[in-house]
Amino acid sequence: MCRLFGFRSSVPSAVHPSLVTEKNSLLIQSREHKDGWGIAAYGAEALPLVAHGVGPAHSDPDFERVSSRVSSHTVVAHIRLASVGAVELRNSHPFQHGRWTFVHNGTVREFAKHSADIEALICPTLRAGIQGTTDSERCFYVFLTRLAARHPIAHPVPVEGVARALAETMSLVSAITDEPQVQPRSAMNFLVTDGEVMVASRRNRTLFVSTGGARCTTGALPEVGTRLEQLIVSSESLCGGPYWTPVGEEDVIGVDAGLVFHRWSVPELAGDFQPPTPGPTRHAA
Template identity: 30%
Template sequence: MCRWAAYLGQDVFLEDIVTAPCHSLIAQSHHALEAKSPTNGDGFGVAWYGERPEPGLYRDILPAWSDPNLKSLCRQIRSGLFLAHVRASTGGATSRANCHPFVSGRWAFMHNGQIGGFEKIRRGLENAVGDALYDERQGSTDSELFFLLMLEEGLANDPYGATLRATQRVIAASQRAGIDPALRLTAAFTDGGTLYGVRYATDAFAPTLYTAEFCGSAGRCLVSEPLDREGASWQAVPPGSFVAMTRDGVTIRSFAPEAGKLALAG
């Protein structure tokens, strides 16, 4: 499973999240404490927002701990909203196109988890994505396809509903294929204004998610595991939750997809 961290607030250097903390994202790339695999060395990526509505993006297939360019960029770039991710592949080749975050227009998305039985339901899920969005697909991961499903389901106007409907599509596709739904979904995504997160699984093992004020209360973090064990007051987000974070505060609401109540075509 992957590790990731997102930040929203006053402008800070990316290194304050990615490299500087004692259990920074780079530290987690080779020694995660709350992941199925402690090593997350199948690539990394960062997406950050600045003067333009669409995010900047830097991804590579090197382990995060061995890329001096990443450390240099994080030391120089300041942003009030960014996503950072280190990958442990659960499917899909180790390639730049398969590294998170994924971007579309002003949106950026990253994920920790997987769609169980993906190869058996992949074609049906791809058919649910219209041509315009499907043409944006660069890689082969279940994560990128889930992001495209969210966009197809109206992410721009209804982030909660789009995430719910995309999740229901995956569950329904598994049921049609005659396999038990096995979706684990802990994701962060943003339109450059609000930072959203979701923690959900069809079983009892939803990947972890935490939130806390950070950088001297300059902003807030949403992370897959704490960046330190002291200082920040990390709060675990319960399974079955949807998070909406703004510069004014955080709201958490229940997230409970029920595929049987939604009629989905194909």
């Protein structure tokens, strides 16, 4: 199990408080989630800048050094508590493919038993990019496969296309790993971005949203179609304040490139999805 953080803003902003100085910052949470960390920040360059560490964030000076320097309109961060895969850099989140970065909080149920079936869902061209041994990285490449089935993934993708690919990933993986009336289910809190679109899902773990202001003080998520100044997504509220709102179980939320808020349910996005038949998946990188 891990903790994830996503930040999307209309203007470049510092994330040092969320990562280091808030009452429940990722640095504080890393006393329990101690098996590595990663931060991805999007700037003027074509690709995000990604930094990883293999030790606890709270005792790694590089975590605070990187955090203090990040000022960006899009940031993804992660602290890891290893459940699948050794504690090593290649297994640290965020995982990256081109402009896409991906983090996961949760565990795929009985991954060792089901890993071959999950890998079979991945386009062979994409499968060659897998570097580590985690369930999380394989879920990322299933997502990329589903996304590439409809969109050239080296180009901007509509937010609904990203959400649909994420929901299809959840449905495909859970169909392999989960059994009726058997607990626990696969936990799949995912967060993915290309620096413009940002989408997150909740399944069997907590997930919270803040808009960085007073909009969420009523305990309600923003209205669909609301243009935000900021969207912050986190596994836990970072300071205990009233403006953190829980995301519903089996919900997918996100913002498009214009920071317009969207919300779906996984059944809504993937309810009529039919698993692909064996054969090549269209991949445009």
